[in-house]
Amino acid sequence: MTEPTPDPLEVLRERLVAPGEVLTGTVAGFDGGDVLVLLDGDAPGLPSGRVPGHELTWRRVQHPSDVLAVGQRLRAEVTMRDGRGGGTLLSGRATEDEALYRFLRGVGRGDVVAGTVSSVHPFGVFVRLDGEPAHPVYEGTGFVNVPELSWSRFDDPADVVAPGQRIAARVLVADTRRGQVALSLKALQEDPWDALALGVGDVVAGPVTRIVPFGVFVRVEAFAEGLVHSDELGGRSVEEGQELRVRVLEVDRARRRLRLGLAR
Incomplete structure (x- = not known):
């Protein structure tokens, strides 16, 4: 008996990739502000990749066609499977800056890193980590949310740290999509x-x-x-x-x- 020809989309779904994996493909078109991508291995004419507009680039653009053209090659990081159609959601900006991407992938949860406070805000603190490349948007790759600054009570993050101050912190997570390393100062302090x-x-x-x-x-x-x-x-x-x-x-x-x- 002859085996039935498998549905190309079903084959694609069976070879689903994990979040964080980097895939390559070709821009197949646009759907509003999203980019449709024919991933390497897709059946011809059946693009399974999608880059949402906000995940495309660190640059400010009106439409993805301002920076991409149909037929152009694209490299992006998998974020999740698209529940609407079984495709793959991707982040272009995660891999857009190669130096930043390599730096972030080299930082692990639990690592202790050092850096210099670049700016202090009511919502948190930006830190330039030792060895980091220039960030395309932020004032530093490292960021400390207010609750992670100290065990002690304080009214203003400026009461805890100041621009130019050298700090050591523990890595909570390195996020390529956000282009940031979430840090904790209090993780290196004794829990009172x-x-x-x-x-x-x-x-x-x-x-x-x-x-x-x-x-x-x-x-x-x-x-x-x-x-x-x-x-x-x-x-x-x-x-x-x-x-x-x-x-x-x-x-x-x-x-x-x-x-x-x-x-x-």
């Missing part, structure tokens, strides 16, 4: 919760840091605040900055939370 000496029943004093509909937060350590629930306040009126004597009712080290009550 491990040494928290407070226990249930202890009485301490601290300032009110926040007032919320369900209670108030009181700072009891430089790195730790606890919630005094409104039920515990008994109708008492308090203001931010006011010093309160509180009793520790619960210590949740895993979630880094304290439940407090007013000390009588």
